[in-house]
Amino acid sequence: MSALVFLIPVALGLGLLGLVAFLWSLRSGQFDDLDGAAYRAVFDDDIVDPAEERSREVSKAPGKK
Amino acid sequence: MSKCCSGNNTAKVDSALAVSHPPVQNCCSKENINGQAEAETTCSASRSQPVATVPPVKAVYQTAAEPSIDPTAYVLAAKDGLSSLNLIIDSIHCPSCIRLIEGNLKKLPGIKSARVNLSTKRLFVLWDEALTPAKAIIHKLDELDFPPTPFNPALLTSASEKEDKALLRAMGVAGFAAANVMLLSVAVWSGTDEMGPATRDLMHWVSALIALPTVAYSGQPFFRSAFAALKARSLNMDVPISLAVLLAVGMSVSETLQSAKHAYFDASVMLLFFLLIGRYLDRRMRSRAQSAAQNLLSLRAIAATVINEDGSRTSLPVEAIETGMKVAIAVGEKVPVDGRITSGKSELDTSLVTGESLPQIAETGDVVFAGTLNLAAPIEVKVTARDDQTLLSEIVRLMETAEQGRAKYVQLADRAAQIYAPAVHLLSALTFAGWWILGDGGWHPALMNAVAVLIITCPCALGLAVPTVQVVASGLLLKRGILVKAADGLERLADADAVVFDKTGTLTEGKPALINQASITENDLQLAASLALHSKHPLSKAVLKAFTGKPIPLTDIHEEAGQGLEGYLNNQRIRIGNRHWCGLDQSTDENETVSELWLSSSDNKLVRFTFTDRLRDDAVEAVALSARYLGSAELLSGDRKAAVTLAAKELGLKNWRAEANPKDKIIRLEELARENKKVLMIGDGLNDAPALATAFVSASPATASDISQTAADFVFQGNRLKPMIEAIAIARKAKALIFQNFGLAILYNTIAVPLAMAGYVTPLIAALAMSGSSIIVTLNALRLRLSEKES
Structure with a gap:
């Protein structure tokens, strides 16, 4: 039973760590735009030029054949 | 992207850009994009289209240097000498929009941060104004076809956003507590025989250490609401919830003090956790609709x-x-003003x-x-x-009376609570009395069992029954471009049994369209379009929309306000405009239901273009569908009789009224209400706003006036009317599911409550029952989505 002496604090500590992380992410605005965040994860890089993007899409198209 | 762009009329055209836009009325009229990129050059000269061939003209007020909106009034000073600007961009629709906007803005010098919020369709820019003027940012966005509207964040960031966060924090804390207390409780449950009382007490004390502050913190939303209800001498769902949580914790502490076998710490925090999930979902759905509504309202607040x-x-x-x-x-x-x-x-x-x-x-x-x-x-x-003579004040006054007169609709959840709360308290009191009088253990087991009844009656399932269904339903509607603005809008929509339409802008597109294209030669249309390119008049836009070819460059173009346009092709004068402008006599027919435009070209030939406010593509279908769902449909319009007659005939509507002023509309709606009809009113104009507020339930298109959108319970986007009618079916299905959920909760209670009253409920059984019923209710709500996929 002496194992409980640190197992309980460890379990609680880990839980608290999770809670602190959650509160921090909430405070830093990471929950402000849940819809956008879902997509930002899959952006490959900063393609910013519409023309560039169009040419990418075009160059991708033959590859599908 | 196909998902996000579907249902959008420009989807085909813009697919190469992976950007989609709703039709918006601004200078870069998107309806012109259809295959004629040249038409855009009027406003975005920097695109690599054949812009050089078009000479600068007087009528084109928007040049590369002049953005659509002057944002200077909304630029705020930020830290380190930087400036910040908050913008609403309604055409943000899909992830590619984020990339285009953020990426392109970051290319401008001095931009420190540009952050798009996809949920609220807002953009925040932080930059050095010394390097880039605010106008350049607006111009860049205009160029990208994302016309922005600046807003003042102090006015828009409401208290509700703070409440959202507070709720989420409470939910996080309750989640943490629920997991950890459960960890300890499972140990106690599984170690019934081997675990010594000292260890068990330790577990209970640690649980208490976690649960007490959690209840004090996370329980606040419920306690506050319950207190408010009690103060108003009524009962809501939060009263039994608060009582259950507080009694469970209180009893557990006293049990722990006596080193008893059972404690209900896990039940109290889990109860809080589940209920907070339901509360947060509910809240999120509402604040999403709210922020959309705020965006709409702020559109009026242009400088x-x-x-x-x-x-x-x-x-x-x-x-x-x-x-x-x-x-x-x-x-x-x-x-901007009267x-x-x-x-x-x-x-x-x-x-x-x-x-x-x-x-x-x-x-x-x-x-x-x-x-x-x-x-x-x-x-x-x-x-x-704003004296009492103006139309606006008259409308505002009518709206105020309408809102006061509207019978208060009691939401299903509140109706359930009115039956449920007294029943639970009565059962619990009965249990206490029964055990005290009939049992031989005195008040202690009597109180234990009474609390067990309070916990087990599971307000969880009831608390989740309504919000889960509503979240799923409003998610489905959002995908169809329909915003649910009123919290009880879905419930009222499900009950509607009649519909009243407005004409202009609701059944029709609200802008003129060319109707005699068949009798105009391709050449004449090309000439007219090449000239119309330089005007923002709605008739010019309509000509451009009908024309799909390439315009010819003209020279010396100029526009005469209220008359028409003039230009030269090979030194020959070409004019489009009204009769007078093109050299005809002034007389026009009073009963005309169409607008006209004349083209006079070199050979003195005159060509007549006629326009009318065309019905939406799916208007006939939507009216037919609404008749099927709701039985009766009618048309109430402020437009002239000739135009309304024509529209009613095309739509097959027998009941219609023309030249109805705002007051007439209200009188008609009140008549219907007296016949016990629950009317769905769909309208867009300022003149419809009082009627929208009077009707049992109301909807307006996203192109409607601000006041109408504020008054309406639903706002639908896009060019189609039918999704709004189809929403009735979804609302009805949602209502059926809510009743099913209530049924499930009652069924569960009829099994669990007798057990609790008989004293057979241990904390383990309570925990299982609580999570089990919550999960069943949530799964049942998700069926709405399944049944939608099949259809």
Whole structure:
């Protein structure tokens, strides 16, 4: 039973760590735009030029054949 | 991207850009994009289209240097000498929009951060104004086809956003506590025999250490609401919830003090956790609709150009405009205030205000209303006091009375609570009395079992029954472009049994379309379009929309306000405009239901173009569908009789009324209400706003006037009307599911409550029952989505 002496604090500590992380992410605005965040994860890089993007899409198209 | 762009009329065209836009009425009229990129050059000259061939013209007020909106009034000073600007961009629709906007803005010098919020369709820019003027940012966005509207965050960031976060924090804390207390409780449950009392007590004390602060913190939303209800001498769902949580914790502490076997710490925090999930979902759904509504409202708060006494001009937010000021209104701008024209003659699009579909001529001395659109020439307006004579104040007054008169609808959840709360308290009291009188253990086991009844009756399932279904339903509607604005909107929509339509802008597209294209040669259309390219008049736009070829470059183009356009092709004069402009006599038929435009070209030939406010593509279908769902459908319009007759005939509507003013509309709705009809009113104009507020449930398109959108329970986007009618089916299905959920909760209670009253419920059973019923209710709500996929 002496194992409980640190197992309980460890379990609680880990839980608290999770809670602190959650509160921090909430405070830093990471929950402000849940819809956008879902997509930002899959952006490959900063393609910013519409023309560039169009040419990418075009160059991708033959590859599908 | 296909998902996000579907249902959008420009999807095909823009697919290469992976950007989609709703049809918006601004200078870069998107309806012109269909295959004719040249048409865009009017406003975004920097695109690599054949812009060089088009000479600069007087009528084109928007050049590369001049952005669509002057944002200076909304630039705020930020830290480190930087400036910040908050913008609403309604055309943000899919992830590619984020990339395009953020990426392109970051290319400008001095931009520190540009962050798009996809959920609220807002953009925040932080930058160094010394390197890039604010106008350049607006211009860049115009160029990218994302017309922005600046807003003041202090006015828009509401208390509800803070409450959202507080709720989420409470949920996080409760989640943490639930997991850890459960960890300890499982140990106690599984170690019943081997675990010594000392260890068990330790577990209980640690649980108490976690649970007590959690209940004190996370329980607040419930305690506050329950307290408010009690103060008002009524019962809501939060009263039994608060009681269950507090009693469970209180009893557990006293049990722990006596080193008893069972404690209900896990039940109390789990109860809180589940209920907070339901509360948060509910909240999120509402604040999403709220932020959309706020965006819509702020569209009115565009800066107005004020002419000072010394003749200089300053840009002021509309809130700061005062009576007696002089305001300049450029072509294509919305009139920001009520006022009287002091100089200039122009045509105004008053469709949002009066329902009149054709543009009105306005001259010096005429009164103009906020919300009308200036079409032809710049005008100057003196702001008048909002005395009782103005249309706006009349409408506001009507709306206020309508809202007061509207019978308060009691939501299903509250109705359930009114039965449920007393029943639970009664059962619990009965249990206590029964055990005390009949049992031999005294008050202690009696109280234990009474609390067990309170916990096990599981307000969880009931608390989740309504929000889960509503979240799923409003998610489905959002995908169809429909925003649920009122919290009880879905429930009321499900009950509707009659529909009243407005005509202009609701059943029709609200803008003219060319109808005699068949009798016009391709050549004439090309000529007209090449000239129309340089005007923002709705008829010019309609010509452009009908034309799919390539325009020819013309020279010396100029526009005469209220008359027409003129240009030269190989030194031959070409004109489009009204009869007079093209050399015909002035007389026009009074009963005309169409607008006309004439083209005179070199060979003195005159060609007539006729336009009408065409019905939405799916209007006939939508009206037929609404008749099927709701039984009766009718048309109430402020437009002239000839136009309304025609529309009613096309739609197959037998009940219609023309030239109805706002008051007439209310009277008709009240008549229907007396016949016990629950009317769904769909309208867009300012003149519909009081009717929207009067009706049992109401909807308006996203192109509607601000006041109408505020008054409406639903706002639908896009060019189609049918999704709004189909929403009735979803609302009805959702209502059925809510009742099913109530049924499930009752079924569960009929099994669990007798067990609890008999004293057979241990904390383990309570925990299982609670999570089990919550999960069942949630899964049942998700069925709505499944059944939608099948259909």
